[in-house]
Amino acid sequence: MAKVIKVASDFTRFPYGRYRSQGKFSGEAFRDDVLLPLLKAGQSVEVDLDGTSGLSPSFLEEAFGGLVRAGLEVERILQQVKIKSDDDPSYIDEVKEYVRDAGLVH
Structure with missing residues (x-):
């Protein structure tokens, strides 16, 4: 069974930026502190993006494409x-695209 991570309540409603140097709720922080430990332990995860104030491409690319790196x-x-x-279904394909693109250059 997948572990559900609700970004808005388990991380922050205001995710921002690519790198930790841009703030403590960056894509890098989400990837390294939340996603990677679970994935390296073999856990499947469902990441619920609903309820945030918005998600920048830099946050999403670093959080998910950064898993390849x-x-x-x-x-x-x-x-x-x-x-x-559900708030913005386009994020689903966007995340998959970032992961695939990172695989092409890594």
Whole structure:
């Protein structure tokens, strides 16, 4: 069973930026502090993006595309990570695209 991570309540309603240097609620912080430990332990996750004040492309790319740069394989990420976004369903395809694109250059 997948662990559900609700970004708005489990991380912040105001995710911002790519790197930690841009704030404590960056894509890098979400990836390293929330996603990577679960994925490296073999846990599947459902990331619920609803309820945030908005999600920048830099946050999403670093959080999810950055998983490839952190050493995870594209197919493993796509199997272990499910994205939920009723507020803006386009985020689902956007995240998958970032993961696939990161795999092309990594």
